[in-house]
Amino acid sequence: MTSRGRAWRDELTGLAWAGPWLIGSAVFVLLPMGMSAYYALTDYPLLEPPMFVGLKNFRDLAGDPTFWRVVKNTALYAGVSIPVFTLVALVLAGLLNSRVRFGRVYQAAVFIPTLVPLIASAMVWFWLFNGEYGLVNKVLGPVLRPFGLSPPAWIADEAWVLPSMVLMTLWGVGQSVVIYVAAMQDVPRQLYEAAELDGMGPVRRFVHVTLPMISPAILFNVIALTISAVQVFAVPYVMFRRPQGTNPAGHYYTMYLYETGFVYGRMGYACAMAWIQLLVVLALTGVMMFASRRVVHYTRT
Amino acid sequence: MPDRSDPWSLTRRAALGALGVGAAGFALFGPSAPKSAGGAGGGGAGRIVLDYWEKWTRHEGDAMERVVAAFNASQDRIHVRYLVVSDIGQKSMVAIAGGRPPDIIGLYAFNVPPYAEANAVIGLDELAPKFGVRMENYAPGVRQVMRHVGKWWAVVNTAGSVALYYNKVLYREVGLDPERPPRTIEELEEHSRRLVKRTSSGALERVGFVHREPGWWSWLWAYHFGGRIYDETRGLALIDSPENVRAMAWIARSNEELGVKALAKLGDGFGSYFTPENPFLTGKVGMIVQGPWIANLVDAFKPDLDYGVAPFPVASGMERAGGEGGAGPVGLIDTDVLVIPRGARHPEAAMEFIAFTQRQDMTELLARAHCKPSPLMEVSEAFQKTHPNRGIAVHRAILASERAFIAPPTPVWQRLKDEFDGMVLRIASGSVSAAAGCADLQKRAQGMIDDAARTRRARYGTLSQHGGTGVPPVSFTRGASHRRDACATDAENSGGSL
Numbered sequence: 092m093t094s095r096g097r098a099w100r101d102e103l104t105g106l107a108w109a110g111p112w113l114i115g116s117a118v119f120v121l122l123p124m125g126m127s128a129y130y131a132l133t134d135y136p137l138l139e140p141p142m143f144v145g146l147k148n149f150r151d152l153a154g155d156p157t158f159w160r161v162v163k164n165t166a167l168y169a170g171v172s173i174p175v176f177t178l179v180a181l182v183l184a185g186l187l188n189s190r191v192r193f194g195r196v197y198q199a200a201v202f203i204p205t206l207v208p209l210i211a212s213a214m215v216w217f218w219l220f221n222g223e224y225g226l227v228n229k230v231l232g233p234v235l236r237p238f239g240l241s242p243p244a245w246i247a248d249e250a251w252v253l254p255s256m257v258l259m260t261l262w263g264v265g266q267s268v269v270i271y272v273a274a275m276q277d278v279p280r281q282l283y284e285a286a287e288l289d290g291m292g293p294v295r296r297f298v299h300v301t302l303p304m305i306s307p308a309i310l311f312n313v314i315a316l317t318i319s320a321v322q323v324f325a326v327p328y329v330m331f332r333r334p335q336g337t338n339p340a341g342h343y344y345t346m347y348l349y350e351t352g353f354v355y356g357r358m359g360y361a362c363a364m365a366w367i368q369l370l371v372v373l374a375l376t377g378v379m380m381f382a383s384r385r386v387v388h389y390t391r392t
Numbered sequence: 393m394p395d396r397s398d399p400w401s402l403t404r405r406a407a408l409g410a411l412g413v414g415a416a417g418f419a420l421f422g423p424s425a426p427k428s429a430g431g432a433g434g435g436g437a438g439r440i441v442l443d444y445w446e447k448w449t450r451h452e453g454d455a456m457e458r459v460v461a462a463f464n465a466s467q468d469r470i471h472v473r474y475l476v477v478s479d480i481g482q483k484s485m486v487a488i489a490g491g492r493p494p495d496i497i498g499l500y501a502f503n504v505p506p507y508a509e510a511n512a513v514i515g516l517d518e519l520a521p522k523f524g525v526r527m528e529n530y531a532p533g534v535r536q537v538m539r540h541v542g543k544w545w546a547v548v549n550t551a552g553s554v555a556l557y558y559n560k561v562l563y564r565e566v567g568l569d570p571e572r573p574p575r576t577i578e579e580l581e582e583h584s585r586r587l588v589k590r591t592s593s594g595a596l597e598r599v600g601f602v603h604r605e606p607g608w609w610s611w612l613w614a615y616h617f618g619g620r621i622y623d624e625t626r627g628l629a630l631i632d633s634p635e636n637v638r639a640m641a642w643i644a645r646s647n648e649e650l651g652v653k654a655l656a657k658l659g660d661g662f663g664s665y666f667t668p669e670n671p672f673l674t675g676k677v678g679m680i681v682q683g684p685w686i687a688n689l690v691d692a693f694k695p696d697l698d699y700g701v702a703p704f705p706v707a708s709g710m711e712r713a714g715g716e717g718g719a720g721p722v723g724l725i726d727t728d729v730l731v732i733p734r735g736a737r738h739p740e741a742a743m744e745f746i747a748f749t750q751r752q753d754m755t756e757l758l759a760r761a762h763c764k765p766s767p768l769m770e771v772s773e774a775f776q777k778t779h780p781n782r783g784i785a786v787h788r789a790i791l792a793s794e795r796a797f798i799a800p801p802t803p804v805w806q807r808l809k810d811e812f813d814g815m816v817l818r819i820a821s822g823s824v825s826a827a828a829g830c831a832d833l834q835k836r837a838q839g840m841i842d843d844a845a846r847t848r849r850a851r852y853g854t855l856s857q858h859g860g861t862g863v864p865p866v867s868f869t870r871g872a873s874h875r876r877d878a879c880a881t882d883a884e885n886s887g888g889s890l
Contacts (some may be wrong), residue, residue: 134847137489137792142851150845156836157811223661247656249821333663335607336813353482354508355807 093301100196127362135359148363157347165344167253169320172260177309178314180264185270185297199271202265208352216259220245220330246330252340257328267312274308275301306387310379317375321368324349344368410480420748430622432810439471440741442546445487445492447480449726450666451688455761456498456549463748472743481806482734488512493733495742498549501537503729508540509848513731514739516544523747529790532727532755533796534767540801547746550758551767552683553790554609554724555783556705560698562587562598562678569665573702577616577642580679580705587678590648596658599650601679603643603820604659605671609681610722610816611809611878613639615797617707621812624802629837631812632830638707641817648821668693683726687781701783703790720793722785765791804840811836 131148133141152158187198193362204212219226222244231242233328243251278301286296302309331341348368352361393624448456453476455875460474464785475494477483481503483812487493496792498734499507507513525547534548560570566586581859584600591597603610622628632637647655662676665670666689671677679705680686688696702719705711710722730749732742742760748754752768756775759766765788790796799805815833818824852857 134850136506136510138507139486139851142847157814195539221660225660242661243655244656245576247660248653249823256728335604336810336817339814339817341519350810352812353485355804356510357484357807 127365129360130359131366132357133265135357137356137358147186148360149367152352152363152367153362156343160339160343161342161347163272164340164342165321165323166277168256169317171253172257172320173313173316175257176260176264177313179261180271180312181302181309183264183268184275185301186354187268194374198269201268205263205265207262209325210329212262213259213326215254216262217246217328217330220255222247246338246341249340251340252331252338256323256327256341259330264355267316270308270312271305274305278304288388293297301390303386306383306390310383310387314376314379317379318372321372321375395680407473407823412643414540428435428493429720439469440738442470442472442496442497442738442741442745443475444474444745445484445494446474446498447500447539448498449476451692452685452762458747458761459754459758462754463745468747470744471740472745476735476785478637485512488733488735489533490813491735493735494737495736496745497586497729497731497733498855499546499729500546501546501725501729502799502805502809504537504546504729504731505508505801505805507731508545509803512734513545516547516732516743518746520544520547520741521741523743525747525750526744529750529769530767531765531769531791533791533793533798535797536796537725537729537799547750548727548767549730549749549755550762550764551725551727551791552685552762552764553784553787553796554681554683554704554726554875555790556702557676557682557783558583558679558697559672560700562675563574563700569697570700571671573700574679574705574782575711576708578706581642581646584646584679594651594654596650598676598678599655599658600644600677601681602650602659602677603646603656603816604660605657605677606665606682607727607813608803609724611799612633612681612797612813615724616640616704616710616722617681618710620797620800622802624801627802627839627841629808629834630684631815631837632827632834635707637826637830640816643816644819644826648675648822652821658738664691665690672699673697684764684781684787685762685874687783691763691780701786712759719795721790722797723790723792723793723815725796725798761787793795802841802844803846807840808837810838830853 130141132143132145134144134147135141138268147223183201187194187201191197192193207215207364218224222228222242225245227245228242235242245255282304283296284339286300290301322345323343327341327343328346328349330340332346345368348364351357351364394767411680444460446456453474459473459620464471479499480499484497484499484503504513516525527538527544531551533553534551537548538544538546548833556573558573558619563570563583568583568586569755574583579599586599587598588596589598592726603613611621614630614633614636615638617635619630619633619639621633621636621717623630624865658676663674667703668674670689670693671828672680672682672686673690690699705720730746732739732746736742750768752766752770753771755768756764756772760775760779763779765771765784766775771788776788781787802808806878811833815829819826819829
């Protein structure tokens with residue numbers, strides 16, 4: 092067989108192996124995306140055929156106060172939870188990376204909560220934050236009483252929804268911690284030795300050696316966190332939807348998107364929301380990639 | 393011997409193997425042709441198999457399964473498969489849109505207008521009478537639910553109406569007469585105040601009546617103040633009507649009196665509906681607005697609870713019209729309905745099954761198990777005498793009342809209701825005044841209604857694809873006249889009923 096024939100056959104072999112994925116992606120990802128882009132320009136009540144309405148859905152969204160409320164809630168949640176989450180993950184990773192007894196046990200303990208299914212952990216937190224019977228208030232109550240204070244109603248109180256959500260998000264910090272610990276263990280020892288010779292203490296070593304060296308991992312984590320924060324759904328859906336109505340402060344973008352599409356049957360409007368969400372995520376990722384060029388250091392070997 | 397340096401020979405084998413496994417999987421678990429005759433779960437060869445999606449579980453589901461079993465045993469041509477489906481409104485919508493719906497769906501009453509206007513269910517005007525099901529067989533209040541835009545779309549399989557349930561033990565404890573429930577909102581407030589109990593630190597231990605429990609109908613209070621929130625004859629939202637603003641102000645005042653934060657904390661300890669921690673059972677709430685199904689809850693977890701049932705109070709002056717020989721009590725009718733979805737494979741067989749469920753003996757079997765009144769005009773003496781709900785006469789009176797009302801029959805109801813819930817939460821928490829909250833929602837609600845109407849006109853050239861004007865033949869134009877209610881029909885209706 093000629094080398095050209097062989098190369099052609101290799102191409103075909105590759106395509107045959109990749110075929111199922113290519114077909115699957117085209118049918119189950121690209122086609123639905125294309126359809127949803129079209130539906131975003133239609134009035135599509137699901138039970139009736141879509142009717143082209145141009146940019147009406149986007150214009151309506153601009154004047155929809157619920158849309159702006161969920162945008163605000165989601166932005167606030169992302170804006171507070173991502174820095175707090177990253178900071179806590181870095182501190183925990185730094186502690187776990189230092190030589191402590193039973194370090195592996197602590198690592199496992201930090202990681203285990205991430206294995207709990209989201210809905211199950213949301214239910215647990217729902218009861219932990221219960222204003223009347225919750226364990227959090229059972230502990231806080233006696234501590235605050237001498238100061239004449241009483242613990243908040245947490246998820247039942249609009250003002251405490253965001254702190255509750257951020258605290259719950261920290262429950263899943265283990266995954267990031269594991270990534271950071273792995274990245275920290277890859278930092279060459281000689282850099283620390285040189286820094287030590289220069290008289291740097293542990294904090295300065297962490298800031299000037301560890302952080303720059305693990306910056307690609309931080310960037311990856313921050314991007315992943317941003318995507319999941321913008322799409323947050325399951326936990327607030329379980330915690331804040333009540334027969335009396337959804338707590339206004341606990342109403343997030345994807346919850347409203349789901350309600351719009353599947354509860355109110357406004358699929359066109361929901362598709363428009365989904366495209367805005369996708370574009371926002373893309374824009375945020377692009378901005379982060381661009382802004383990180385000077386602060387993220389990739390080791391080329 | 394395959395050439396191991398050449399990946400092709402291995403690839404071909406693996407590819408063929410994978411294809412074989414895929415094909416076998418498809419053959420075994422892939423889509424199959426609709427079953428029109430016996431087979432798996434079909435209950436015998438030659439029978440039409442109907443799929444029936446229903447939302448009920450526990451004792452309610454068991455009762456419906458008994459009806460299904462009775463139907464399957466009563467003949468040998470049709471076999472009904474009962475399937476419990478959660479979030480039935482959403483899943484049915486997707487199934488109908490996907491072209492593979494079941495044959496019968498058990499929906500909620502508020503689903504009827506959007507499904508009817510989208511032609512997602514089959515009209516029953518011709519089909520139902522063929523199987524002996526007639527509109528006049530049903531209690532007057534129930535008929536409102538079955539029709540929309542002048543046509544018949546659904547059959548009510550269980551009828552509920554909403555009333556005041558109160559704890560007689562707590563009434564005695566605070567010196568109230570347990571045989572004299574409140575008739576007016578003012579009396580309700582007075583009884584409620586007396587039932588409040590606080591700890592030494594001022595925290596709430598018990599409340600009388602709170603709007604947030606169970607919170608299923610945040611919008612119904614306007615009707616008890618002589619108003620309404622929607623005029624379906626003209627497609628007008630009436631959220632800023634004086635009656636609704638008064639009702640919302642009442643909610644704000646009650647919450648402020650109890651303490652918003654204290655109430656939120658107490659409310660956090662209220663258990664879910666069907667649990668022993670339900671606040672009505674634990675005595676944390678002395679009075680509650682509920683449907684007849686609560687009798688099953690009491691029976692399951694606290695059968696010795698001494699409770700009373702009465703029509704939910706109305707604003708002062710309105711109670712006189714509800715007396716004996718009057719227009720009847722004010723109350724919400726909240727029912728479950730059976731529909732045949734568009735695309736159902738066997739609509740005639742489905743209607744035959746629905747007709748069976750509407751026989752007097754079957755409706756009574758189901759209603760008794762659900763602790764509800766029968767939706768039919770005719771009820772047996774035994775049903776009335778041995779009904780497990782001690783308040784059945786009250787619920788029955790609401791079904792027959794001229795002042796009964798249903799959820800606003802608009803296709804945007806689900807969205808409007810969620811917005812209404814949000815408004816009530818804000819008013820109850822004191823973050824917005826009753827008047828401002830109502831004015832804000834009025835504007836948005838009217839926008840939703842108008843937008844839906846514009847879209848319908850763009851689609852069908854009329855307000856309804858069925859050629860109707862959006863005016864249901866069974867009007868429930870009860871309630872005090874609003875400033876927009878200038879037309880003679882409304883004035884006649886509202887004047888008579890108040």
